[in-house]
Amino acid sequence: MDTPKLRRGLDLVLLTADFAGTLLFAMEGALAGIRGAMDLFGILVLAFTTAVGGGIVRDLLIGATPPASIKDWRYGAIAITGGMLAFVFHGTVAQQASSVLITALDAAGLSLFAIAGATKALEFGMHPMMAVLLGTITGCGGGTIRDIFLNTIPGILRTDIYASAALLGAAVMVISVRALRLHPSLAALAGGISCFVLRMLSVWQGWSLPKIGA
Amino acid sequence: MDTPKLRRGLDLVLLTADFAGTLLFAMEGALAGIRGAMDLFGILVLAFTTAVGGGIVRDLLIGATPPASIKDWRYGAIAITGGMLAFVFHGTVAQQASSVLITALDAAGLSLFAIAGATKALEFGMHPMMAVLLGTITGCGGGTIRDIFLNTIPGILRTDIYASAALLGAAVMVISVRALRLHPSLAALAGGISCFVLRMLSVWQGWSLPKIGA
Amino acid sequence: MDTPKLRRGLDLVLLTADFAGTLLFAMEGALAGIRGAMDLFGILVLAFTTAVGGGIVRDLLIGATPPASIKDWRYGAIAITGGMLAFVFHGTVAQQASSVLITALDAAGLSLFAIAGATKALEFGMHPMMAVLLGTITGCGGGTIRDIFLNTIPGILRTDIYASAALLGAAVMVISVRALRLHPSLAALAGGISCFVLRMLSVWQGWSLPKIGA
Numbered sequence: 001m002d003t004p005k006l007r008r009g010l011d012l013v014l015l016t017a018d019f020a021g022t023l024l025f026a027m028e029g030a031l032a033g034i035r036g037a038m039d040l041f042g043i044l045v046l047a048f049t050t051a052v053g054g055g056i057v058r059d060l061l062i063g064a065t066p067p068a069s070i071k072d073w074r075y076g077a078i079a080i081t082g083g084m085l086a087f088v089f090h091g092t093v094a095q096q097a098s099s100v101l102i103t104a105l106d107a108a109g110l111s112l113f114a115i116a117g118a119t120k121a122l123e124f125g126m127h128p129m130m131a132v133l134l135g136t137i138t139g140c141g142g143g144t145i146r147d148i149f150l151n152t153i154p155g156i157l158r159t160d161i162y163a164s165a166a167l168l169g170a171a172v173m174v175i176s177v178r179a180l181r182l183h184p185s186l187a188a189l190a191g192g193i194s195c196f197v198l199r200m201l202s203v204w205q206g207w208s209l210p211k212i213g214a
Numbered sequence: 215m216d217t218p219k220l221r222r223g224l225d226l227v228l229l230t231a232d233f234a235g236t237l238l239f240a241m242e243g244a245l246a247g248i249r250g251a252m253d254l255f256g257i258l259v260l261a262f263t264t265a266v267g268g269g270i271v272r273d274l275l276i277g278a279t280p281p282a283s284i285k286d287w288r289y290g291a292i293a294i295t296g297g298m299l300a301f302v303f304h305g306t307v308a309q310q311a312s313s314v315l316i317t318a319l320d321a322a323g324l325s326l327f328a329i330a331g332a333t334k335a336l337e338f339g340m341h342p343m344m345a346v347l348l349g350t351i352t353g354c355g356g357g358t359i360r361d362i363f364l365n366t367i368p369g370i371l372r373t374d375i376y377a378s379a380a381l382l383g384a385a386v387m388v389i390s391v392r393a394l395r396l397h398p399s400l401a402a403l404a405g406g407i408s409c410f411v412l413r414m415l416s417v418w419q420g421w422s423l424p425k426i427g428a
Numbered sequence: 429m430d431t432p433k434l435r436r437g438l439d440l441v442l443l444t445a446d447f448a449g450t451l452l453f454a455m456e457g458a459l460a461g462i463r464g465a466m467d468l469f470g471i472l473v474l475a476f477t478t479a480v481g482g483g484i485v486r487d488l489l490i491g492a493t494p495p496a497s498i499k500d501w502r503y504g505a506i507a508i509t510g511g512m513l514a515f516v517f518h519g520t521v522a523q524q525a526s527s528v529l530i531t532a533l534d535a536a537g538l539s540l541f542a543i544a545g546a547t548k549a550l551e552f553g554m555h556p557m558m559a560v561l562l563g564t565i566t567g568c569g570g571g572t573i574r575d576i577f578l579n580t581i582p583g584i585l586r587t588d589i590y591a592s593a594a595l596l597g598a599a600v601m602v603i604s605v606r607a608l609r610l611h612p613s614l615a616a617l618a619g620g621i622s623c624f625v626l627r628m629l630s631v632w633q634g635w636s637l638p639k640i641g642a
Contacts, residue, residue, distance in 0.1 A: 033371070034426050034427075037372060037425065037427075038425070039371070039372055039373065039424065039425050040423045040424050040425070041370065041371065041377050041381075041423055042368075042371025042372055046371070056275070060274060060488060061493075061495065061498050062493075062494050062498070063493035063494045065274070065275075065276075065277035065279070066276050066277045066338075066340070070275050070276070070340065070344055070348075071340075071341075072341075073341035073343045073344050076347060077343065087426070090426055124494075126498065127500075127501035129501045129504060129505065130504060133504060134498075148362060148576060148577075149367065149368060150367065151365065151367045152579060153464070153578065154470075156469065157461070157466045157469065157470025157473055157474070157577060158465060158466055159467065163469050163473075164469050167469075209467035209469055210467065210468050211466070211467050212462050212515070212518055213462075247585070248640050248641075250581070251586060251639065251641075252585045252586055252639070253585070253586055253636060253637035253638065253639050254637045254638050254639070255584065255585065255591050255592050255595075256582075256585030256586055259585055259591075260585070274488060279488070279489075279493070280489060280491045280552075280554070281489065284489050284490070284554065284558055285554075285558075286555075287555035287557045290557060290558060290561060291557065301640070304640055362576060363576075363581065364581065365579065365580060
C-alpha cells in the first residue's frame with residue numbers, strides 16, 4: 001500500500017487541503033476587517049495574518065526560520081486572493097459566514113492546522129506537551145493576531161470551544177503517535193476527527209468552558 | 215565611477231540616512247506616547263519600537279537573527295536620544311509634528327525603510343513578492359506596534375495612503391532590479407521616489423483607499 | 429570555595445528560584461485573566477504568557493531559538509499549574525494579590541528575571557546597553573503581552589516604578605561585571621538587590637516617573 005505513488009498522492013491532498021484552509025481563513029480575516037471599517041490595505045493585512053499568523057508564530061518558536069509561509073510565496077498569494085475575493089464579493093461572503101457549511105469548513109481548517117502544527121513541532125524535536133501547545137497556536141494564532149489588530153480581546157480567550165478543540169485534536173494526535181505508537185496518518189486522522197467533532201458539537205450545543213463569576 | 219572610494223561614500227550616506235530616519239521615527243513615537251499619557255519609560259519604549267520595530271519584525275521573519283538593531287547598539291542609542299529630545303522639547307516638537315517639513319521627512323524615512331527592507335529581504339533569498347511585503351513591514355511595522363501599545367487600531371489599516379506608498383515603493387524597486395535588470399542603486403532610487411511622491415500627493419490631495427460602506 | 433559541589437548547589441538554587449518566579453508570575457497572569465472575564469483556556473493562556481512571554485521575546489531577539497521555555501517543557505507545566513491553582517483557589521489568591529508578601533515576592537521575581545535576562549544576553553554576545561534592555565524585556569515582557577491580550581495599555585508604560593526597577597537592576601549588574609570587573613555572582617546580587625529595593629521603596633512611597641501634563 002505504502003508505495004511512492006500513494007505517498008505522492010497523499011502529499012498532494014494535504015497540500016491542497018492546506019491551501020484551501022489558508023484561503024478560507026483569509027476570507028474570514030478579510031470579513032472581520034470589513035466589519036471593523038478597515039480600508040483595502042487593512043483588509044488584506046487581516047486576511048494574511050489570520051491565514052498564516054499562527055503558522056508563523058509556531059515556526060518562530062520552534063526555530064524554523066524563515067517561516068514556511070514567508071519562504072513559500074504561494075501562501076501569501078492565496079491569502080491575498082482570499083482577501084480580494086472577500087472584498088469584491090463581501091455581500092455574499094458575509095451572508096454565508098455563519099452558515100453550517102462555513103462553520104464546518106472552518107472547523108476542518110482548524111483541525112488541519114492544529115494537526116499539521118503539532119506534527120511539525122514533533123519533527124523539530126519539541127517535547128510532546130509543547131507540541132500540543134504549538135499545534136493549538138498554529139490553529140488559533142492567526143485569529144488571535146487578527147483580534148489584536150481589531151483592538152478587541154481575542155475571542156478564543158473568552159468564549160466558545162474553539163482553541164480547546166484544537167488542543168484536544170493536537171493532544172489526541174500526539175498521544176496516538178507517541179504513546180499508542182499508531183501510524184502517523186492514523187494518529188493525524190484520529191486527532192483531526194476529535195477536533196472537528198468537538199468543535200461542531202460545541203457550536204450545535206452552545207457549549208463553553210467554565211468561567212469564574214459567570 | 216564605481217570606485218571603492220565612491221562606494222564607501224555611498225555607504226556612509228545610506229548609514230547617515232538610516233540613522234536620521236531612526237531618530238525621526240523615534241521622535242514621532244515619543245510624541246504619540248506623550249499624547250497617550252505615558253510616563254518617561256513608556257515614551258522611550260514607544261520611541262524605540264516605532265523606530266526599530268519594523269526592522270526587527272522583518273529580520274525575525276527572514277531569519278536574520280539577532281536583528282540588526284539589537285546587534286548594533288547605535289540604533290537603540292539613537293532611538294532613546296530621539297525619545298529624550300521629544301520629551302524635553304515636546305512643545306516645539308508637537309507644534310512641528312504636522313508641518314509640511316515633518317510630513318516630507320517622514321515620507322523620506324518611510325521610503326528609505328521600505329527600500330532598505332525589501333533589499334535586505336532579496337539578499338536573504340526571499341521571493342520578490344515576499345520582499346515587497348517585507349519592505350512594507352519594515353516601513354510600517356514600528357508604527358503598527360506603537361498603535362497596539364497605545365491600544366488603538368493600527369492607523370495604517372484604516373486610513374491614509376501610507377502603507378500603500380511603502381508597498382508601491384518596494385514593488386517598483388523589486389520589479390526594477392529583478393524584471394527590468396536596472397542597477398540596484400537606480401532601482402532603489404526609482405522605488406524611493408515612487409513611495410515619496412505617492413505619499414506626499416496623497417497627503418496633499420487627501421486620498422485614501424477604498425472601503426466598504428464608506 | 430568554588431568547588432564543583434558548591435557550583436552545583438548554586439545552580440539548583442537558581443533553577444528553583446526561576447521555577448518559583450515562573451509559578452508566581454503565572455498565578456498573577458491567571459488572576460488578571462479571571463478579572464478580565466476570560467474562560468479557563470484564556471486564563472491558562474494568560475498564565476503562560478505572563479510567566480514566560482518576556483523570556484521568549486528575549487530569546488527570539490538574541491537568536492536563542494527555540495526559546496528556553498519552549499525547549500524545556502517544565503516551564504510550560506509550571507505555568508499551567510500556576511494558572512490552575514489560581515483558577516481553583518481564586519478567592520484566596522485574589523485576596524492575597526496586593527498583600528505586602530506578594531508584592532515582595534513579585535519584586536523578587538522581577539529582579540531574578542531581569543538579572544537572568546541580562547546575563548543571558550551578555551553570554552550571547554550582545555552589547556552591554558542592549559543587555560540591559562533585554563534584561564528589562566525579560567522582566568516586563570510577559571506582563572506587557574498579558575495587558576495587550578486584555579486589550580489595555582500595558583501598565584508599565586504609564587504608571588509605577590516597575591520596568592524602571594528592572595532596568596536599574598540589569599544596569600547595575602552589567603556595569604558591575606563589565607566595568608567594575610566584579611565576580612558574576614556578586615554583580616548579579618548587586619543588580620538584584622538594586623531592583624528589589626527600588627521596586628519596594630517605590631510601592632511604599634508611591635513614586636512614579638515624570639509625565640508631561642500630569
